[in-house]
Amino acid sequence: MIVSLQAHHLEKSFQNRPVIRDISFVLHPGEFLVISGGNGAGKTTLLRLLAKLVKPDAGTISIDGQDIWEESDAVRYTLGFLSHQIYLYDDLNAVENLRFTARLFGMEEYHSRITEVLQQLHLYHRQYDPVKTYSRGMQQRLALGRAILHDPDILILDEPFTGLDEAGVEILDTLVRDHQRQNKSAIIVSHNLRAGYDLADTLYILGKGTIAFRGEKTQVSFEEYHSAYRGILESET
Amino acid sequence: MKSIFAILWKDLLLELKTKESFLSMLTFGLLILVLFNFAFEPTPEMKRAITPGLLWITFLFSGILGLNRSFSLEKENMAIHGMLLAPIDRSLVFFGKFGANLIILFVTELCTLPFFLLFLNMPLFEHFWLILGIILLGTIGFVSVGTLFSAMATSTKMREVMLPLLLFPISTPILLAGVACVRDILAGEAFAEYRHWFSLLVAFDVIFLVVPSLVFEYAIEE
Numbered sequence: 057m058i059v060s061l062q063a064h065h066l067e068k069s070f071q072n073r074p075v076i077r078d079i080s081f082v083l084h085p086g087e088f089l090v091i092s093g094g095n096g097a098g099k100t101t102l103l104r105l106l107a108k109l110v111k112p113d114a115g116t117i118s119i120d121g122q123d124i125w126e127e128s129d130a131v132r133y134t135l136g137f138l139s140h141q142i143y144l145y146d147d148l149n150a151v152e153n154l155r156f157t158a159r160l161f162g163m164e165e166y167h168s169r170i171t172e173v174l175q176q177l178h179l180y181h182r183q184y185d186p187v188k189t190y191s192r193g194m195q196q197r198l199a200l201g202r203a204i205l206h207d208p209d210i211l212i213l214d215e216p217f218t219g220l221d222e223a224g225v226e227i228l229d230t231l232v233r234d235h236q237r238q239n240k241s242a243i244i245v246s247h248n249l250r251a252g253y254d255l256a257d258t259l260y261i262l263g264k265g266t267i268a269f270r271g272e273k274t275q276v277s278f279e280e281y282h283s284a285y286r287g288i289l290e291s292e293t
Numbered sequence: 294m295k296s297i298f299a300i301l302w303k304d305l306l307l308e309l310k311t312k313e314s315f316l317s318m319l320t321f322g323l324l325i326l327v328l329f330n331f332a333f334e335p336t337p338e339m340k341r342a343i344t345p346g347l348l349w350i351t352f353l354f355s356g357i358l359g360l361n362r363s364f365s366l367e368k369e370n371m372a373i374h375g376m377l378l379a380p381i382d383r384s385l386v387f388f389g390k391f392g393a394n395l396i397i398l399f400v401t402e403l404c405t406l407p408f409f410l411l412f413l414n415m416p417l418f419e420h421f422w423l424i425l426g427i428i429l430l431g432t433i434g435f436v437s438v439g440t441l442f443s444a445m446a447t448s449t450k451m452r453e454v455m456l457p458l459l460l461f462p463i464s465t466p467i468l469l470a471g472v473a474c475v476r477d478i479l480a481g482e483a484f485a486e487y488r489h490w491f492s493l494l495v496a497f498d499v500i501f502l503v504v505p506s507l508v509f510e511y512a513i514e515e
Contacts, residue, residue, distance in 0.1 A: 132380035143375035159299035160379035
């Protein structure tokens with residue numbers, strides 16, 4: 057299934073402080089969009105809006121033309137969201153956490169899928185250990201497993217490299233590349249400019265709640281991207 | 294329905310692993326009973342008069358502990374967002390949480406009941422099923438509105454204080470009806486004597502089940 061996402065004039069404020077200001081963009085099927093920006097630029101809020109965790113004050117978000125707030129909850133099948141927080145239960149083990157997610161997503165034959173995901177994440181040997189006994193990197197990997205378990209068409213990843221060691225970054229990279237090969241899309245927020253640039257088809261830099269820079273990777277070198285990032289950060293301070 | 298059972302089973306599994314809600318509620322309930330017994334040294338007449346009220350106060354106070362825990366565990370790692378990302382109506386999240394809270398509190402109440410027999414000579418077994426039915430009805434209403442307020446209070450900084458402040462005033466009709474029903478049952482009155490209290494209890498159960506399921510979406514919205 058090929059899915060596109062469209063954000064149209066999004067606005068969001070918290071306690072009268074605008075966090076997202078008139079953001080519009082289209083994510084095409086198979087496109088990898090990487091967003092960077094300074095602290096407080098609105099990156100995480102934008103992802104939470106796209107994941108339908110927070111309702112925008114104005115504007116619309118649609119997936120394949122269906123407004124995610126107007127249409128049924130089924131639209132959430134198409135999204136997989138990895139946040140700063142892991143969204144897992146510390147006292148449950150990996151299998152119990154993933155089984156819970158699978159049941160919520162209405163998956164019928166989830167046992168083999170859970171095994172497959174745990175093997176991909178190199179967590180199979182720890183599948184029956186409580187999450188609270190995992191290292192930060194292992195928890196992050198399992199959180200990624202929760203996000204990809206239902207095989208979503210659009211991955212939304214907020215700082216996916218956080219807490220990962222070199223091996224963890226490789227695992228993440230492999231999973232994301234697999235996703236890309238299936239002509240599926242992703243929106244990735246990353247402070248790691250190099251890693252983000254390598255993954256991206258399209259690059260955005262947020263500044264003060266708006267898209268301050270847009271570029272296609274084929275037309276923007278890493279140096280230009282880095283320079284634009286520094287320029288936007290300096291203009292904000 | 295599958296989503297409701299998934300959430301319910303997840304909460305019961307967490308409780309089976311940690312036993313935090315059950316043990317704290319049971320201990321707190323027993324403490325209330327023991328302290329009351331030693332502080333007042335009630336006479337048999339006094340015991341008969343205060344047993345229905347003490348029964349419900351014990352259940353309501355210990356229930357607060359479990360309800361507070363219900364959503365605080367969802368806030369650890371923001372696991373509640375994992376549920377909200379799922380393609381299910383948010384009222385199903387409410388019913389799943391409600392079901393788990395109801396089972397945990399009702400089991401705790403069942404374990405507390407024998408101690409009422411021990412400390413207050415409550416004639417429990419003469420009217421066991423009737424009393425159990427009334428306790429279940431009262432617990433349904435209390436837990437339903439408590440689940441809603443627990444979700445609301447979790448977003449506040451003083452959630453342990455906020456929940457009883459919100460919940461106790463609105464639970465007053467359940468407390469009054471529950472106490473009156475148990476009092477009349479223990480006194481051997483016919484159903485006609487406490488039918489209006491029973492009807493009130495059922496009516497509030499219906500209201501407290503319908504309204505929270507409708508507004509739950511807004512209670513958990515940021």
